[in-house]
Amino acid sequence: MIRTLYANGCSFTEGKELEEEDPELRLAGQSKDILTQTQVRAYRNKKAWPSHLGRLLDVETVINAGRSGGSNARAVRMTYDYVCSYLAAGGSAEELLVCIGFTDLVRTERFTSMPGVDVRSDAPFDDGWSLMKTNLSTKKHGADRSGLKVNRFYYRYLFTEEQATVTYVQQVLNMQFFLSSLGVRFHFHDALATNAEPVNRFSLITQHLINFVKPGAHRSVHSAGKNEMAYKDGHTFEEWLVRSGAPRASAQHPLSEAHQQWARLLHSELLESEII
Structure with a gap:
């Protein structure tokens, strides 16, 4: 029996714009007032797909650690932290389900200070870590001038799409092997329709990795023949949202009806794959 659902991802998991x-x-949504930010986050948590999936699973606890602009590096880091802390505190691996909505592979994060030194009031669990993405901004992501400068330098001089693509596939496998080794059930999907093209374009350096993704573990990765897997278009939250015609907010994030439908879809796939 699953008692705890842990979800991580980007804005499509956090529930951005649901307010x-x-x-x-x-x-x-853009308020800098701490109380208002807390109210917005609470509302998003109540309406986003992890909450709906939690009700379908009849779990006791739902943790939604998604964050707008969050990277796959962040999701992996925080999932490690949560699962290890959960098990160390005596939690049962059999009673935990981890669902990760992976995001645009070009995003990452950087360590900036020890926890408690540089606190972001709207995301206290990210203390000491800063978002990095190509469209990082002060208004949307709380980046300061120094952070914007570092971000520009990274994407101009250090970032390569090839490395980011290989890293992404490794992150998926990293989570798969980690959770499997502990007996923790899991299910992955991609939130945004941005990763298929580079994964397939750089198949020469990703295919041997993709082949080790467990069937049914990631809804964008499918069997493509004997002992061969392939990353296929059309299976992300964003692509489903466009096809479904479900209501979207002003910046095209899913609204509550879409989150409910997505949760039902994930629930049916969890049952079909015998994950639950």
């Missing part, structure tokens, strides 16, 4: 449905919060 547009609430008359009192619809203009509060």
Whole structure:
């Protein structure tokens, strides 16, 4: 029996823009007031797909650690932290389900300070870590001038798409092997329709890795023949959202009806794959 659902990902997991449905919060998404930010996060947590999936699974606890702009590096780091802490505290591996919505592989993060030194009030679990992405901004992601400068330098001089692509596939396998070794059940999907093209374009350096993705573990990775797996288009949250015609917010994030439908879809796949 699953008692705890742990979810991580980007804005599609956090539930960004869901507050547009609430008359009192619809203009509060960009507020810097701590109390308002807390209210927005609580509302998003209540309406985002992890909460709906948790109800379908009848779990006791749902942890939604998603964050707008969050990277796969962040999801992997935080999943390690949570699962290890959960098990160290006596939690049962059999009672935990981990669901990760992987995001754009070009994103990453950097360590900036020890916890408690540089606290972000809207995401206290990210203390000491800063987002890195090609469109990093002060308004959307809280980046300061120094952070923006470092970010520009990284993407101009250090970043390569080949490395990011290999790293992404390794991150998927990293989580798969880690959770499998501990007996923790899991299910992965991609939130954004951005990774298929580079994964397939750089297949010469990713295919031998993709072949080790467990069937049913990641909804974008499918059997493509005997002992061969392939990353296929059309299976991300974003692509499903466009095809489904489910309501979207002003910046095209899914609204609550879409989150509910996505949760039902994930639940059916968890059953079909005998993960639950």
